[in-house]
Amino acid sequence: MAADSAAPAKKAAFGGKMIKWSKVKDVKIGEIFDNKDCGMAEQTKLIWNFIKKNKINE
Numbered sequence: 001m002a003a004d005s006a007a008p009a010k011k012a013a014f015g016g017k018m019i020k021w022s023k024v025k026d027v028k029i030g031e032i033f034d035n036k037d038c039g040m041a042e043q044t045k046l047i048w049n050f051i052k053k054n055k056i057n058e
Helices: 040-054
Strands: none
Touching: none
């Protein structure tokens, strides 16, 4: 193979969908977590609920 061959483009994780945080740039992180302390599993759940609710991964 030639050293100058183009590398294949990387596919985004999660089936190629991108999370478009720019659509919700005015939202503070505390609003997503409801200003409560929580572990990593709960954080992930709250983030994905926020993403789905605001349809920013489509």
